[in-house]
Amino acid sequence: MARPELPLAQLHAFVVLAEELHFGHAAAHLGIAQPPLSQQIRRLEDKVGHALFSREPGRVTLTPAGRELLPAARRALTDLADGLAAARAVGSGQAGRLRIGFAASLALTILPDLLRTFGQRFPGVHLDIREMTTAPQITALHDKAIDIGLLREPPAGEVELGFRTVLSEPFVAVLPATHPLAAGTVQLAQLADSPFVLLPRAAGPQLYDQITGLCTAAGFTPHIVQHAVEWQTVCALVGAGLGVSLAPASIRRIRLKGVAFRRVEPGTARTRVAVAWRKNDQNALVKHLLATVSPNPPDRP
Template identity: 80%
Template sequence: MERPEVPLAQLHSFVVLAEEAHFGRAADRLGIAQPPLSQQIRRLEDKVGHALFRREPGRLTLTPAGREFLPAAVSALAGLADGLAAARAVGTGEAGRLRIGFAASLALTVLPGLLRGFRQRFPGVSLDIREMTTAPQIVALLDKKIDIGLLREPPREPELEFRTVLDEPFVAVLPKGHPLAATRGVALEHLAELPFVLLPRAAGPGLYDQIVAMCASAGFTPRIGQHAVEWQTVCALVETGLGVSLAPASIRRIRLTGVAYRRIEPDTTRTRVAIAWRGDDDNPLLTQLLATLGRSIR
Protein backbone atom coordinates (compact mmCIF):
# COMPACT_ATOMS: atom_id res chain seq x y z
CA MET A 1 0.00 0.00 0.00
CA GLU A 2 1.39 3.36 -1.04
CA ARG A 3 2.00 5.75 1.83
CA PRO A 4 0.89 9.36 1.25
CA GLU A 5 3.63 11.96 1.56
CA VAL A 6 2.93 14.73 4.02
CA PRO A 7 4.79 18.04 3.57
CA LEU A 8 6.55 19.23 6.69
CA ALA A 9 4.72 22.56 6.48
CA GLN A 10 1.38 20.75 6.88
CA LEU A 11 2.67 18.75 9.87
CA HIS A 12 4.00 21.90 11.49
CA SER A 13 0.76 23.77 10.90
CA PHE A 14 -1.27 20.88 12.32
CA VAL A 15 0.81 20.67 15.52
CA VAL A 16 0.73 24.44 16.10
CA LEU A 17 -3.04 24.58 15.50
CA ALA A 18 -3.56 21.66 17.88
CA GLU A 19 -1.55 23.50 20.54
CA GLU A 20 -3.26 26.86 20.05
CA ALA A 21 -6.80 25.51 19.37
CA HIS A 22 -7.44 28.75 17.47
CA PHE A 23 -6.86 29.56 13.79
CA GLY A 24 -5.97 33.21 14.40
CA ARG A 25 -3.39 32.54 17.12
CA ALA A 26 -1.91 29.62 15.16
CA ALA A 27 -1.63 31.73 12.00
CA ASP A 28 0.12 34.52 13.94
CA ARG A 29 2.53 32.02 15.47
CA LEU A 30 3.30 30.51 12.06
CA GLY A 31 3.67 33.93 10.45
CA ILE A 32 1.04 33.27 7.76
CA ALA A 33 -2.52 34.41 7.07
CA GLN A 34 -5.51 32.32 8.16
CA PRO A 35 -6.65 31.27 4.64
CA PRO A 36 -3.31 29.53 3.77
CA LEU A 37 -3.37 27.82 7.19
CA SER A 38 -6.90 26.55 6.59
CA GLN A 39 -5.85 25.29 3.14
CA GLN A 40 -2.89 23.37 4.61
CA ILE A 41 -5.11 21.70 7.21
CA ARG A 42 -7.70 20.79 4.58
CA ARG A 43 -5.01 19.21 2.38
CA LEU A 44 -3.69 17.25 5.34
CA GLU A 45 -7.18 16.05 6.21
CA ASP A 46 -7.66 14.95 2.59
CA LYS A 47 -4.51 12.83 2.87
CA VAL A 48 -5.64 11.31 6.17
CA GLY A 49 -9.13 10.75 4.84
CA HIS A 50 -10.78 12.09 7.99
CA ALA A 51 -11.32 15.42 9.69
CA LEU A 52 -8.61 16.20 12.24
CA PHE A 53 -10.40 19.11 13.91
CA ARG A 54 -13.97 19.62 15.01
CA ARG A 55 -14.92 23.17 14.08
CA GLU A 56 -17.64 24.69 16.24
CA PRO A 57 -18.52 28.35 16.86
CA GLY A 58 -15.87 29.72 19.18
CA ARG A 59 -14.34 26.31 19.70
CA LEU A 60 -11.77 24.14 17.92
CA THR A 61 -11.00 20.65 19.17
CA LEU A 62 -9.26 17.56 17.87
CA THR A 63 -11.33 14.71 16.52
CA PRO A 64 -10.44 11.13 17.51
CA ALA A 65 -8.42 10.91 14.27
CA GLY A 66 -6.64 14.15 15.18
CA ARG A 67 -5.84 12.95 18.68
CA GLU A 68 -4.38 9.76 17.24
CA PHE A 69 -2.32 11.63 14.63
CA LEU A 70 -0.89 14.32 16.94
CA PRO A 71 1.78 12.21 18.73
CA ALA A 72 3.09 10.91 15.41
CA ALA A 73 3.27 14.42 13.98
CA VAL A 74 5.09 15.74 17.06
CA SER A 75 7.51 12.79 16.95
CA ALA A 76 8.21 13.30 13.25
CA LEU A 77 9.02 16.98 13.73
CA ALA A 78 11.18 16.25 16.76
CA GLY A 79 13.02 13.52 14.86
CA LEU A 80 13.68 15.91 12.00
CA ALA A 81 15.00 18.56 14.39
CA ASP A 82 17.28 16.01 16.04
CA GLY A 83 18.47 14.79 12.65
CA LEU A 84 19.24 18.33 11.48
CA ALA A 85 21.17 19.05 14.67
CA ALA A 86 23.12 15.80 14.32
CA ALA A 87 23.89 16.51 10.66
CA ARG A 88 25.11 20.02 11.52
CA ALA A 89 27.32 18.61 14.30
CA VAL A 90 28.86 16.06 11.95
CA GLY A 91 29.26 18.66 9.22
CA THR A 92 31.21 20.96 11.53
CA GLY A 93 33.30 18.12 12.99
CA GLU A 94 31.69 18.29 16.43
CA ALA A 95 30.20 14.79 16.31
CA GLY A 96 30.49 11.52 14.41
CA ARG A 97 32.97 8.66 14.47
CA LEU A 98 36.66 8.59 13.66
CA ARG A 99 38.58 5.33 13.17
CA ILE A 100 42.28 5.65 14.00
CA GLY A 101 45.00 3.09 13.43
CA PHE A 102 48.28 3.44 15.31
CA ALA A 103 51.61 1.69 15.58
CA ALA A 104 52.14 0.32 19.10
CA SER A 105 55.26 2.36 19.78
CA LEU A 106 53.32 5.58 19.16
CA ALA A 107 51.24 4.89 22.25
CA LEU A 108 54.46 5.91 24.01
CA THR A 109 54.85 9.23 22.19
CA VAL A 110 52.34 10.94 19.90
CA LEU A 111 49.06 9.13 20.57
CA PRO A 112 48.26 10.10 24.20
CA GLY A 113 48.64 13.85 23.66
CA LEU A 114 46.75 13.73 20.37
CA LEU A 115 43.77 11.85 21.77
CA ARG A 116 43.67 13.87 24.98
CA GLY A 117 43.64 17.17 23.06
CA PHE A 118 41.03 15.96 20.60
CA ARG A 119 38.71 14.59 23.30
CA GLN A 120 38.88 17.86 25.21
CA ARG A 121 37.83 19.85 22.13
CA PHE A 122 35.32 17.37 20.69
CA PRO A 123 33.80 15.23 23.46
CA GLY A 124 30.87 14.31 21.21
CA VAL A 125 33.03 12.42 18.71
CA SER A 126 33.28 8.65 19.03
CA LEU A 127 36.86 7.38 18.61
CA ASP A 128 37.56 3.85 17.39
CA ILE A 129 41.24 3.19 18.20
CA ARG A 130 42.94 0.20 16.58
CA GLU A 131 46.51 -0.97 17.21
CA MET A 132 48.06 -1.97 13.88
CA THR A 133 51.54 -2.13 12.40
CA THR A 134 52.37 0.03 9.39
CA ALA A 135 51.60 -2.36 6.51
CA PRO A 136 48.12 -3.33 7.76
CA GLN A 137 47.36 0.37 8.34
CA ILE A 138 48.08 1.17 4.70
CA VAL A 139 45.73 -1.61 3.57
CA ALA A 140 43.03 -0.51 6.02
CA LEU A 141 43.28 3.10 4.82
CA LEU A 142 42.96 2.11 1.17
CA ASP A 143 40.02 -0.20 2.01
CA LYS A 144 38.35 2.63 3.99
CA LYS A 145 38.35 0.56 7.18
CA ILE A 146 40.15 3.31 9.09
CA ASP A 147 40.13 7.06 8.53
CA ILE A 148 43.56 7.97 9.88
CA GLY A 149 46.80 6.10 10.44
CA LEU A 150 49.72 6.90 12.74
CA LEU A 151 52.67 4.93 11.45
CA ARG A 152 56.42 4.69 10.92
CA GLU A 153 58.37 4.96 7.69
CA PRO A 154 55.28 5.03 5.47
CA PRO A 155 55.68 3.78 1.90
CA ARG A 156 54.84 5.91 -1.09
CA GLU A 157 51.17 5.51 -1.91
CA PRO A 158 49.54 7.88 -4.44
CA GLU A 159 46.05 7.59 -2.93
CA LEU A 160 47.22 8.65 0.51
CA GLU A 161 48.40 11.91 2.04
CA PHE A 162 51.15 11.96 4.66
CA ARG A 163 52.29 14.52 7.20
CA THR A 164 55.45 14.02 9.22
CA VAL A 165 54.78 14.18 12.95
CA LEU A 166 58.29 13.71 14.32
CA ASP A 167 61.68 12.14 13.63
CA GLU A 168 63.05 9.82 16.29
CA PRO A 169 66.60 8.56 16.83
CA PHE A 170 67.35 4.87 17.30
CA VAL A 171 68.62 3.13 20.41
CA ALA A 172 70.27 -0.24 20.96
CA VAL A 173 68.17 -2.58 23.09
CA LEU A 174 70.47 -4.80 25.18
CA PRO A 175 70.23 -7.34 27.98
CA LYS A 176 71.22 -5.48 31.13
CA GLY A 177 74.02 -7.94 31.87
CA HIS A 178 75.70 -7.51 28.47
CA PRO A 179 79.08 -5.69 28.55
CA LEU A 180 77.80 -3.06 26.08
CA ALA A 181 75.10 -2.09 28.56
CA ALA A 182 77.83 -0.64 30.76
CA THR A 183 78.65 2.01 28.10
CA ARG A 184 76.80 5.28 27.48
CA GLY A 185 76.71 4.77 23.72
CA VAL A 186 77.06 1.85 21.30
CA ALA A 187 78.76 1.77 17.93
CA LEU A 188 76.73 -0.35 15.53
CA GLU A 189 79.70 -2.48 14.47
CA HIS A 190 79.88 -3.81 18.04
CA LEU A 191 76.53 -5.54 17.43
CA ALA A 192 77.72 -7.36 14.31
CA GLU A 193 78.26 -10.76 15.94
CA LEU A 194 75.12 -10.72 18.08
CA PRO A 195 71.71 -12.23 17.19
CA PHE A 196 68.92 -9.71 16.61
CA VAL A 197 65.30 -9.65 17.68
CA LEU A 198 63.25 -7.63 15.18
CA LEU A 199 59.70 -7.07 14.00
CA PRO A 200 59.00 -9.08 10.82
CA ARG A 201 59.46 -7.10 7.61
CA ALA A 202 55.80 -7.65 6.66
CA ALA A 203 54.71 -5.65 9.71
CA GLY A 204 56.63 -2.53 8.69
CA PRO A 205 58.81 -2.82 5.58
CA GLY A 206 60.10 0.74 5.79
CA LEU A 207 61.36 0.49 9.36
CA TYR A 208 62.76 -3.01 8.84
CA ASP A 209 64.70 -1.92 5.75
CA GLN A 210 65.96 1.14 7.57
CA ILE A 211 67.41 -1.00 10.39
CA VAL A 212 69.04 -3.37 7.89
CA ALA A 213 70.50 -0.37 6.03
CA MET A 214 71.93 1.02 9.28
CA CYS A 215 73.68 -2.26 9.92
CA ALA A 216 74.92 -2.40 6.33
CA SER A 217 76.45 1.05 6.74
CA ALA A 218 78.36 -0.37 9.72
CA GLY A 219 79.64 -3.25 7.58
CA PHE A 220 77.40 -6.18 8.51
CA THR A 221 74.03 -7.84 7.90
CA PRO A 222 72.04 -8.42 11.09
CA ARG A 223 71.71 -12.07 12.06
CA ILE A 224 68.06 -12.37 13.03
CA GLY A 225 67.44 -14.94 15.73
CA GLN A 226 63.84 -14.08 16.62
CA HIS A 227 60.90 -12.11 15.26
CA ALA A 228 58.16 -10.50 17.36
CA VAL A 229 55.21 -8.42 16.17
CA GLU A 230 55.13 -6.05 19.16
CA TRP A 231 57.93 -3.91 20.62
CA GLN A 232 56.96 -5.00 24.11
CA THR A 233 57.66 -8.58 23.07
CA VAL A 234 60.91 -7.59 21.36
CA CYS A 235 62.13 -6.04 24.61
CA ALA A 236 60.99 -9.06 26.64
CA LEU A 237 62.91 -11.42 24.36
CA VAL A 238 66.00 -9.23 24.64
CA GLU A 239 65.64 -9.38 28.42
CA THR A 240 65.78 -13.19 28.27
CA GLY A 241 69.12 -12.99 26.44
CA LEU A 242 67.86 -14.19 23.03
CA GLY A 243 69.45 -11.26 21.26
CA VAL A 244 69.70 -7.47 20.89
CA SER A 245 67.66 -5.04 18.87
CA LEU A 246 67.58 -1.61 17.28
CA ALA A 247 64.45 0.36 18.00
CA PRO A 248 62.98 3.88 18.00
CA ALA A 249 64.05 5.84 21.07
CA SER A 250 60.50 5.98 22.44
CA ILE A 251 60.88 2.27 23.27
CA ARG A 252 62.83 3.41 26.34
CA ARG A 253 59.44 4.01 27.99
CA ILE A 254 58.96 0.24 28.10
CA ARG A 255 60.63 -0.30 31.44
CA LEU A 256 61.91 -3.83 31.99
CA THR A 257 64.40 -4.44 34.77
CA GLY A 258 66.58 -6.68 32.62
CA VAL A 259 66.83 -4.36 29.59
CA ALA A 260 69.19 -1.46 28.89
CA TYR A 261 68.69 1.18 26.19
CA ARG A 262 71.77 2.89 24.82
CA ARG A 263 72.10 5.58 22.18
CA ILE A 264 73.71 4.76 18.85
CA GLU A 265 77.05 6.41 18.04
CA PRO A 266 77.27 8.18 15.72
CA ASP A 267 73.64 9.25 15.99
CA THR A 268 72.89 9.98 12.34
CA THR A 269 69.73 8.02 11.46
CA ARG A 270 66.15 8.97 12.28
CA THR A 271 62.90 7.07 11.93
CA ARG A 272 60.01 9.07 10.53
CA VAL A 273 56.62 9.07 12.25
CA ALA A 274 53.75 10.24 10.04
CA ILE A 275 50.00 10.60 10.00
CA ALA A 276 48.27 9.23 6.90
CA TRP A 277 44.82 9.68 5.39
CA ARG A 278 43.06 9.17 2.06
CA GLY A 279 43.42 12.12 -0.27
CA ASP A 280 39.73 11.99 -1.23
CA ASP A 281 38.45 11.87 2.36
CA ASP A 282 36.15 14.86 3.00
CA ASN A 283 35.33 13.94 6.61
CA PRO A 284 35.43 17.24 8.60
CA LEU A 285 36.62 15.29 11.62
CA LEU A 286 39.86 14.66 9.75
CA THR A 287 40.51 18.40 9.48
CA GLN A 288 39.83 18.82 13.18
CA LEU A 289 42.19 15.98 14.13
CA LEU A 290 44.99 17.35 11.95
CA ALA A 291 44.58 20.75 13.62
CA THR A 292 44.69 19.09 17.05
CA LEU A 293 47.80 17.18 16.05
CA GLY A 294 49.54 20.41 15.15
CA ARG A 295 48.86 21.80 18.62
CA SER A 296 49.75 18.59 20.47
CA ILE A 297 53.29 18.36 19.13
CA ARG A 298 54.34 22.00 19.47
Protein backbone atom coordinates (compact mmCIF):
# COMPACT_ATOMS: atom_id res chain seq x y z
CA MET A 1 0.00 0.00 0.00
CA ALA A 2 1.35 3.42 -0.97
CA ARG A 3 2.39 5.71 1.85
CA PRO A 4 0.36 8.93 2.13
CA GLU A 5 2.31 12.03 1.14
CA LEU A 6 2.63 14.63 3.87
CA PRO A 7 2.40 18.21 2.53
CA LEU A 8 5.29 20.32 3.74
CA ALA A 9 2.96 23.10 4.89
CA GLN A 10 1.31 20.66 7.27
CA LEU A 11 4.67 19.42 8.56
CA HIS A 12 5.80 23.00 9.11
CA ALA A 13 2.62 23.81 11.01
CA PHE A 14 3.06 20.66 13.07
CA VAL A 15 6.67 21.49 14.02
CA VAL A 16 5.83 25.07 14.98
CA LEU A 17 2.89 23.96 17.12
CA ALA A 18 5.03 21.24 18.72
CA GLU A 19 7.55 23.91 19.70
CA GLU A 20 5.01 26.51 20.86
CA LEU A 21 2.44 24.10 22.35
CA HIS A 22 -0.09 26.91 21.96
CA PHE A 23 -2.38 27.32 18.95
CA GLY A 24 -2.53 31.11 19.22
CA HIS A 25 1.24 31.52 19.49
CA ALA A 26 1.88 29.02 16.71
CA ALA A 27 -0.62 30.75 14.39
CA ALA A 28 1.04 34.12 15.04
CA HIS A 29 4.47 32.58 14.32
CA LEU A 30 3.20 31.21 11.02
CA GLY A 31 1.41 34.43 10.11
CA ILE A 32 -2.00 32.77 9.76
CA ALA A 33 -5.22 32.72 11.72
CA GLN A 34 -5.85 29.99 14.27
CA PRO A 35 -8.65 28.17 12.36
CA PRO A 36 -6.46 27.46 9.27
CA LEU A 37 -3.74 26.17 11.61
CA SER A 38 -6.20 23.84 13.28
CA GLN A 39 -7.32 22.60 9.85
CA GLN A 40 -3.70 21.90 8.81
CA ILE A 41 -3.12 19.86 11.98
CA ARG A 42 -6.39 17.96 11.53
CA ARG A 43 -5.48 17.05 7.95
CA LEU A 44 -2.08 15.82 9.04
CA GLU A 45 -3.62 13.75 11.83
CA ASP A 46 -6.05 12.25 9.33
CA LYS A 47 -3.13 11.16 7.15
CA VAL A 48 -1.21 9.73 10.09
CA GLY A 49 -4.33 8.06 11.44
CA HIS A 50 -3.68 9.13 15.02
CA ALA A 51 -3.89 12.29 17.10
CA LEU A 52 -0.63 14.17 17.28
CA PHE A 53 -1.64 16.57 20.04
CA SER A 54 -3.66 16.19 23.22
CA ARG A 55 -5.93 19.20 23.47
CA GLU A 56 -7.06 20.25 26.92
CA PRO A 57 -8.39 23.61 28.10
CA GLY A 58 -5.43 25.97 28.20
CA ARG A 59 -2.98 23.19 27.43
CA VAL A 60 -1.60 21.42 24.33
CA THR A 61 0.79 18.48 24.57
CA LEU A 62 2.28 16.03 22.10
CA THR A 63 0.89 12.52 22.02
CA PRO A 64 3.24 9.53 21.70
CA ALA A 65 2.54 9.58 17.93
CA GLY A 66 3.37 13.29 17.83
CA ARG A 67 6.63 12.78 19.71
CA GLU A 68 7.58 10.04 17.24
CA LEU A 69 6.84 12.21 14.21
CA LEU A 70 8.59 15.37 15.42
CA PRO A 71 12.26 14.40 14.72
CA ALA A 72 11.40 13.11 11.23
CA ALA A 73 9.38 16.25 10.47
CA ARG A 74 12.27 18.46 11.53
CA ARG A 75 14.69 16.45 9.38
CA ALA A 76 12.37 16.72 6.37
CA LEU A 77 12.12 20.50 6.70
CA THR A 78 15.87 20.85 7.25
CA ASP A 79 16.63 18.65 4.23
CA LEU A 80 14.28 20.73 2.12
CA ALA A 81 15.88 23.99 3.28
CA ASP A 82 19.35 22.59 2.58
CA GLY A 83 18.26 21.35 -0.83
CA LEU A 84 16.77 24.71 -1.77
CA ALA A 85 19.92 26.51 -0.64
CA ALA A 86 22.12 24.11 -2.61
CA ALA A 87 19.94 24.48 -5.70
CA ARG A 88 20.13 28.28 -5.46
CA ALA A 89 23.92 28.12 -5.03
CA VAL A 90 24.34 25.88 -8.07
CA GLY A 91 21.90 27.93 -10.14
CA SER A 92 23.77 31.14 -9.35
CA GLY A 93 27.17 29.56 -9.95
CA GLN A 94 28.29 29.65 -6.31
CA ALA A 95 28.51 25.87 -6.00
CA GLY A 96 28.57 22.74 -8.13
CA ARG A 97 31.20 21.03 -10.29
CA LEU A 98 33.09 22.50 -13.24
CA ARG A 99 34.96 20.10 -15.54
CA ILE A 100 38.02 21.67 -17.16
CA GLY A 101 40.21 20.09 -19.83
CA PHE A 102 43.71 21.54 -20.21
CA ALA A 103 46.80 21.03 -22.34
CA ALA A 104 49.65 19.82 -20.14
CA SER A 105 51.96 22.67 -21.13
CA LEU A 106 49.49 25.18 -19.69
CA ALA A 107 50.40 23.98 -16.22
CA LEU A 108 53.56 26.01 -16.92
CA THR A 109 51.67 29.20 -17.83
CA ILE A 110 48.12 30.31 -17.10
CA LEU A 111 46.59 27.28 -15.37
CA PRO A 112 47.90 27.67 -11.78
CA ASP A 113 46.91 31.34 -11.47
CA LEU A 114 43.55 30.72 -13.12
CA LEU A 115 42.64 27.88 -10.76
CA ARG A 116 43.87 29.81 -7.73
CA THR A 117 41.88 32.93 -8.61
CA PHE A 118 38.72 31.01 -9.47
CA GLY A 119 39.00 28.95 -6.28
CA GLN A 120 39.29 32.08 -4.17
CA ARG A 121 36.25 33.67 -5.81
CA PHE A 122 34.11 30.53 -5.78
CA PRO A 123 35.26 28.31 -2.90
CA GLY A 124 32.06 26.26 -3.05
CA VAL A 125 32.76 25.02 -6.59
CA HIS A 126 34.53 21.69 -7.11
CA LEU A 127 36.96 21.83 -10.03
CA ASP A 128 37.40 18.58 -11.95
CA ILE A 129 40.69 19.08 -13.85
CA ARG A 130 41.51 16.75 -16.74
CA GLU A 131 44.77 16.75 -18.70
CA MET A 132 43.98 16.44 -22.42
CA THR A 133 45.54 17.48 -25.70
CA THR A 134 43.64 19.78 -28.06
CA ALA A 135 41.79 17.29 -30.27
CA PRO A 136 40.39 15.24 -27.36
CA GLN A 137 39.27 18.47 -25.69
CA ILE A 138 37.25 19.45 -28.75
CA THR A 139 35.60 16.02 -28.78
CA ALA A 140 34.92 16.18 -25.04
CA LEU A 141 33.29 19.60 -25.36
CA HIS A 142 30.98 18.35 -28.10
CA ASP A 143 30.17 15.25 -26.04
CA LYS A 144 29.54 17.38 -22.92
CA ALA A 145 32.22 15.45 -21.06
CA ILE A 146 33.93 18.72 -20.07
CA ASP A 147 32.57 22.24 -19.64
CA ILE A 148 35.66 24.31 -20.42
CA GLY A 149 38.73 23.64 -22.54
CA LEU A 150 42.14 25.30 -22.28
CA LEU A 151 43.96 24.38 -25.48
CA ARG A 152 46.48 25.39 -28.10
CA GLU A 153 45.57 26.49 -31.61
CA PRO A 154 41.77 26.12 -31.69
CA PRO A 155 40.39 24.67 -34.91
CA ALA A 156 38.67 26.88 -37.46
CA GLY A 157 35.10 26.40 -38.60
CA GLU A 158 33.61 25.34 -35.25
CA VAL A 159 29.96 26.40 -35.11
CA GLU A 160 28.94 25.09 -31.69
CA LEU A 161 32.04 26.14 -29.76
CA GLY A 162 33.31 29.55 -28.77
CA PHE A 163 37.01 30.37 -28.45
CA ARG A 164 38.88 33.28 -26.93
CA THR A 165 42.64 33.71 -27.13
CA VAL A 166 44.08 34.19 -23.64
CA LEU A 167 47.79 33.88 -24.38
CA SER A 168 50.19 33.85 -27.30
CA GLU A 169 53.85 32.94 -27.16
CA PRO A 170 56.74 32.46 -29.58
CA PHE A 171 58.38 29.18 -30.47
CA VAL A 172 61.80 28.02 -29.28
CA ALA A 173 64.16 25.42 -30.65
CA VAL A 174 64.57 22.44 -28.33
CA LEU A 175 68.06 20.99 -28.76
CA PRO A 176 70.35 18.52 -27.04
CA ALA A 177 72.71 20.53 -24.86
CA THR A 178 75.63 19.19 -26.92
CA HIS A 179 74.10 20.28 -30.25
CA PRO A 180 76.34 22.64 -32.30
CA LEU A 181 73.52 25.22 -32.43
CA ALA A 182 72.88 25.18 -28.65
CA ALA A 183 75.11 28.20 -28.05
CA GLY A 184 72.90 30.94 -29.46
CA THR A 185 69.94 31.99 -31.58
CA VAL A 186 68.88 29.41 -34.14
CA GLN A 187 68.02 30.21 -37.73
CA LEU A 188 65.21 27.81 -38.49
CA ALA A 189 66.78 26.74 -41.79
CA GLN A 190 69.79 25.46 -39.81
CA LEU A 191 67.61 22.59 -38.53
CA ALA A 192 66.92 21.27 -42.02
CA ASP A 193 69.22 18.25 -41.65
CA SER A 194 68.26 17.40 -38.04
CA PRO A 195 65.80 14.64 -37.09
CA PHE A 196 62.68 15.96 -35.34
CA VAL A 197 60.67 14.86 -32.32
CA LEU A 198 57.09 16.20 -32.35
CA LEU A 199 53.65 15.68 -30.92
CA PRO A 200 51.51 13.42 -33.14
CA ARG A 201 49.25 15.36 -35.47
CA ALA A 202 46.16 13.67 -34.00
CA ALA A 203 46.86 15.30 -30.63
CA GLY A 204 46.66 18.83 -32.03
CA PRO A 205 46.34 19.14 -35.80
CA GLN A 206 46.53 22.94 -35.91
CA LEU A 207 49.69 23.18 -33.80
CA TYR A 208 51.33 20.30 -35.69
CA ASP A 209 50.55 21.96 -39.02
CA GLN A 210 51.83 25.30 -37.74
CA ILE A 211 55.18 23.82 -36.72
CA THR A 212 55.65 21.85 -39.94
CA GLY A 213 54.50 24.93 -41.87
CA LEU A 214 57.24 27.01 -40.26
CA CYS A 215 59.77 24.46 -41.43
CA THR A 216 58.31 24.49 -44.93
CA ALA A 217 58.55 28.29 -45.00
CA ALA A 218 62.21 27.95 -44.01
CA GLY A 219 62.80 25.73 -47.03
CA PHE A 220 62.66 22.17 -45.70
CA THR A 221 60.32 19.39 -44.65
CA PRO A 222 61.11 18.18 -41.13
CA HIS A 223 62.32 14.59 -40.89
CA ILE A 224 60.21 13.34 -37.97
CA VAL A 225 61.73 10.29 -36.30
CA GLN A 226 59.71 10.14 -33.09
CA HIS A 227 56.34 11.30 -31.72
CA ALA A 228 55.39 11.92 -28.07
CA VAL A 229 52.02 13.06 -26.74
CA GLU A 230 53.35 15.43 -24.05
CA TRP A 231 55.90 18.22 -24.42
CA GLN A 232 57.82 17.03 -21.38
CA THR A 233 58.33 13.68 -23.10
CA VAL A 234 59.34 15.44 -26.32
CA CYS A 235 61.99 17.37 -24.40
CA ALA A 236 63.20 14.22 -22.63
CA LEU A 237 63.63 12.46 -25.98
CA VAL A 238 65.53 15.47 -27.34
CA GLY A 239 67.77 15.36 -24.27
CA ALA A 240 68.40 11.69 -24.98
CA GLY A 241 69.77 12.68 -28.40
CA LEU A 242 66.91 11.42 -30.57
CA GLY A 243 66.48 14.73 -32.40
CA VAL A 244 65.41 18.37 -32.10
CA SER A 245 62.05 20.06 -31.84
CA LEU A 246 60.13 23.31 -32.04
CA ALA A 247 57.96 24.07 -29.02
CA PRO A 248 56.06 26.91 -27.32
CA ALA A 249 58.44 29.13 -25.35
CA SER A 250 56.86 28.23 -21.98
CA ILE A 251 58.37 24.74 -22.36
CA ARG A 252 61.66 26.30 -21.19
CA ARG A 253 60.30 26.07 -17.62
CA ILE A 254 60.60 22.28 -17.69
CA ARG A 255 64.40 22.60 -17.25
CA LEU A 256 65.41 19.07 -18.12
CA LYS A 257 69.08 18.17 -17.83
CA GLY A 258 70.81 17.89 -21.17
CA VAL A 259 68.28 20.06 -23.03
CA ALA A 260 68.85 23.56 -24.41
CA PHE A 261 66.08 25.99 -25.42
CA ARG A 262 67.07 28.64 -27.92
CA ARG A 263 65.34 31.55 -29.59
CA VAL A 264 64.36 30.94 -33.20
CA GLU A 265 64.67 33.32 -36.14
CA PRO A 266 62.51 34.40 -37.80
CA GLY A 267 60.65 34.88 -34.52
CA THR A 268 57.38 36.30 -35.76
CA ALA A 269 55.35 33.08 -35.48
CA ARG A 270 53.42 32.60 -32.26
CA THR A 271 51.24 29.86 -30.85
CA ARG A 272 47.85 30.74 -29.38
CA VAL A 273 46.31 29.44 -26.17
CA ALA A 274 42.54 29.69 -26.08
CA VAL A 275 39.70 29.02 -23.68
CA ALA A 276 36.89 27.03 -25.32
CA TRP A 277 33.26 26.45 -24.35
CA ARG A 278 29.92 25.43 -25.80
CA LYS A 279 28.13 28.53 -27.03
CA ASN A 280 24.73 27.33 -25.87
CA ASP A 281 25.89 26.28 -22.40
CA GLN A 282 23.74 27.99 -19.75
CA ASN A 283 25.90 26.80 -16.84
CA ALA A 284 26.61 29.82 -14.64
CA LEU A 285 29.95 28.28 -13.65
CA VAL A 286 31.12 28.47 -17.27
CA LYS A 287 30.29 32.17 -17.36
CA HIS A 288 32.18 32.72 -14.10
CA LEU A 289 35.24 30.91 -15.44
CA LEU A 290 35.19 32.96 -18.63
CA ALA A 291 34.95 36.14 -16.56
CA THR A 292 37.92 34.95 -14.48
CA VAL A 293 40.03 34.38 -17.58
CA SER A 294 39.19 37.88 -18.79
CA PRO A 295 37.13 40.73 -17.34
CA ASN A 296 35.57 41.33 -20.76
CA PRO A 297 32.33 39.63 -21.87
CA PRO A 298 33.03 36.35 -23.70
CA ASP A 299 33.52 36.63 -27.43
CA ARG A 300 31.11 34.60 -29.56
CA PRO A 301 32.90 34.05 -32.84
